[in-house]
Amino acid sequence: MGSCSIRVSLVAAALAVHIAAPAQAARIDYTVDAGVEHDDNVRLTPVDADSQRILRAGLGFLVTQDGSAVQAAVAGRADYRDFQGGLDDGVEGMLSAYLNWVLLQDRLSFTVQDELELQAIDRYAADAPDNRQQVNVLSAGPNFLFDLGSLHGRLEARWIDTRAEVTDEFDSSRVGVALRLTREFDDRSRLGFNAQWTDTDYDQPLLARDHQRTDVYARFERQQAHIDYAIDAGYSWLDYADGETRDSPLLRLEAGWRQGERNRISLALAYQFSDAADQALVDGAAGRPEATVPGGVLVDGGAIVPSVYRLQRAALAWDHAGERFGLRTEAYAQRLRYVDAFVPDEDDRGLLLALTYRLAPSVTLAGWADFEWIEYRQLGAEDEARRIGLSLEKSWTRHWSTSLSYYRYERDSGVLDNEVRQNVWYLWMSYRNRPR
Structure with a gap:
């Protein structure tokens, strides 16, 4: 993990926890785990696979507070891997932090958001340990609140810093302002x-x-007994320092339909300009209502390139939460059209299936499958990735549990013209300060 990413992220996390602590209202959830892993292709090479035993230890946490003076959510995870040969030992981490500190009630607040992610260095290569980098996006600034008759106003100012451990062209400083009337x-x-x-x-x-x-748009939100939706409609403009200009409509839809208390269908549509830094802040895990303690450090599938792109995306998901059986399915399709010609355009499709089943009060079986297809238009090539996982967890007490998991990864690269296969077994014990 790069020292710059660690320093910036720790500052954001420490600020959120320090401000939340005096109110004695912050909730802290954490999980500590350790185990041994067997990986039959740790370097993810198409030939001469390197099989290794890896010792692992991890810490995941979630700090939340929802008070009148402070609203905060900080979710983080750090994993240490001790490789038994060849690869360097080290720590990989992620952090998603959101803090809103109210300085003057209904008048002035200060917001900090920090997103530390693990990203690929070479977007066309497999997810090997030596093809990963820490990427950090930090946003901070004040919010001024006011009323204009029946309208509630909010004026925001932001400073945004983006840093990548290896991909230096991603590094930038941004300033922004926003006016919102509701x-x-x-x-x-x-x-x-x-x-x-x-x-x-x-x-x-x-x-x-x-x-x-520049983005200008209207937003309409409505929540009903079984349906909720939000619609954004407007326009965007890009003005480059070299004189080039671009413009595009801005359209977004987020809708959900609840069938009883156990089922929900959600739909998301988008047509807009975006980039890697903007998407990291939008996708931040800490600010979501369902934020939980991260169970692992995952490598984000996004491309860390500085170019703005026009995004067209549609995603449909179904969630079922039963007493013993839980299910989530999601399918998406998207197009990324980059403004700069040196980045190839993408047509992506994906499908996710995840389920949990409680075999007994203290035994849970979980499985998931993830399929992804990425077509690089200018290269005339397609990458296909398949991930399948299965785990069995046994709870011995309200806090202690043991798990055994299996993970298989397959990647067929049309860009590099190779195939990669990997099987991973992991046995570990964990302690949770709060029972599930």
Whole structure:
């Protein structure tokens, strides 16, 4: 993990915990685990696979507070791996932190958001230990609240810093402002107007182009007994330092339908400009209502490139939460059209299936399968990845448990013209400070 990423992320996490602690209202959940792993292709090479035994230890945590003065959610995970030959031992981590500190009630607050992720260095290569880097996106700034008759106003100012451990062209400093006006019709519906502007200054302008982005859009939200939805509609403009300009409609839809208390179907549609830093802040795990203690450090599938792209995405998901059986299915399709020609456009498709089944009060079986297809249009090649996992967990007490898991990874690369196969077994014991 890069020292810069560690330093910035620890500052954000420490700030959130320090501010939340005096109120004695913060909830802290954590899990400590350790075990032994067997990997039959630890370097993820298409030939001459290297089989190794790996000793592992990890710490995951979630700190939350929802008070009148502080609203905070900090989810993090650190994993240590001790390789038995060849590869360097080390720590990999992730952090998703959100903090809103109210300085003057209904008038002034200060918001910090930090997203530390593990990303691929070479987007066309397999997810090997030596093809990973820490990427950090930090956003901070004040919020000024005011009223204009029946309208609630919010003026935001943000400084955003982006850093990658290896991909230096991603490094940048950004400043932005946003004006938001909202009219609440009742407890279930509201209409808002949003105007936001961001100026991006890259550290290496020869590899990435400085630009300004302006978004203007209206947002309508409504929650009903069984249906909730939010619609954004507007327009975006890009102004580059070299004189080039781009513009595009901005359309987003998030909708959910609840069938009873156990089933929910959700739909998400998007047509907009985006980039890797913007997407990291939008996808932050800490700010979600269902935030939990991270069970592992995952490598994000996004591409860490500085170029802005036009995103077209559709995703459909179904969640079922039964007394003994839980199920989640999600399918998505998206197109990424990069503004800069040096980055190949992508057509992506994906399918996820995850389930849990409680065999007995203290025994849980879980399984999941993930399929992904990425077509690189200018390269005329497609990468296909398949991931399948299965785990069995036994709870010995309310806090202690033991798990055995199996994971298989298959990747067929049309870009590198190779095939990679990997099988991983992991046996570990964990301690949770709060029972599930």
